[in-house]
Amino acid sequence: MNKSYNFKATALSVFAGLIIGSTSAFAHTRLDVPTMVEGTRIINNLVAHACGENNLIGTSIVFPDGADSTILVDGQPHTGALTDFLTNYGNNAQLIFNRGAFDLMGEKTDSTSNVVGFWAGGGPGVDHTLNVATPFRLTAPMFEPSSCATSAVVYISIANVCQITGTSQFGEGIVDLWTHNNLGTPYDRVGTTDDGPAPWTITRDLTVNPLPASCGTNGVKVELKPSASQINRDMPIFYKGSQVWPQ
Template identity: 40%
Template sequence: MFKTTEKFKYRTLMLMAALGLSATWQSALAHTRLKTPVIQENAAMHGSNYNDVVIGHGCQNTTDGASTIDTIGTVVVFPDGKDSIITVNGAAHTGALSDFVTNWGNPVTIIQDSSIFSHQEYIIDSLGNKLGFWTGGGKVLKAGYRGVFPFTTAGVVIEPTSCAKSVTFVVAIADICEITGPSGFSNATVQLWTPAVGSIYDGEGLHGYDSPATIKVTRSIAPLPSSCGDGVDVIVKPSANQLNRDLRINFDGKQIWPQ
């Protein structure tokens, strides 16, 4: 039979074990991600899907590596679909994105909101397509708190004659804690949730290395052609060229991050 003190010790140990487990589990989940990472095709007139970028934690201090540094802004960029890196069941695809998606080009709409950061602005290509956005300034996102940054994605329609059963878009996100140039990127200054495609934002060795957010569009309108068998999974990543060009903050005509 347990004495009271032994019972207490046992319970404390079990509680500590449980807390340890949940802390590990939470930090794995706490990377910056999209709140809704899987959606269906959406062909409705002006179809859109409401979503959020969720910042799970700030930057890490150099003393004990805990995420105690506030976030001052974030940049979010979707693949432009022009020079993007496309794989089909893991194998490189040399054709165009239009082989699998009929209407990619202008994927992002900002939902106006200044509850955390004061500024929101689109990242556009030379044709005015909205490929992403940045938000920053005003208040900080305090370390230890989560931040939710709303936006919508345009409805995605999978090419009906293709064998794609899903198309996953890999998103590049930078959560900025301190403004630096690329040589100053560290766990204390930025959290890079980018695919490692050889851009200046790869962040090799840093916390979020090659661990980007994704949004997966599952086929839900036209049935798979019978010749497709089980169908294929398509993954679309932004190119290094695109990230080097688009993953930045321009404000009043001046680049303010990275610098």
């Protein structure tokens, strides 16, 4: 068997070992440490359960790139740039190489080489009775000193793959989607509430970076969601130039 074919088989089973999975609202895929103070850096994990009675064979993770993302301020659309609130957003997550659960993994990057997500998998997969954690380094961006933002919530979209199919076959036991329910993509989570993505909350250090007097005492809450075009571009998994999921 040649190496190219051997990988293709591994890549399809690559997903047979990714990292985040959950088929139930009671087993959300979430960050181990969901809240960070601006400017701090930690080793974090995405923690989840496998897919019902099926082993977890793959995962795909996407962070909003901040370029064409939806920005909300106290729940209302913001038409300006993300730099109105965060000074160094982008390239905040770096995948840590770890074969504790999966054999293969890789980062996803945008046109400027910023990491906008990652995937992991390979090997026999994660047994449906077990939890699994994917480690990565996460750096919290800084708040623009002149802004009134006291917190920013970044919504991380996740697909936990249990079977390799096309998007038209997505369903329970095949792929668990911890994504937004209203973007209009094949990867949208089916649900009446938009509670799928894993929230990452960055809080302002009000001692080091106090609010301007004009902001009052409460400030504003910023939220960052990916665009449909980014999800369609960055959710699929590629290995050595070939798309291995979805088929």
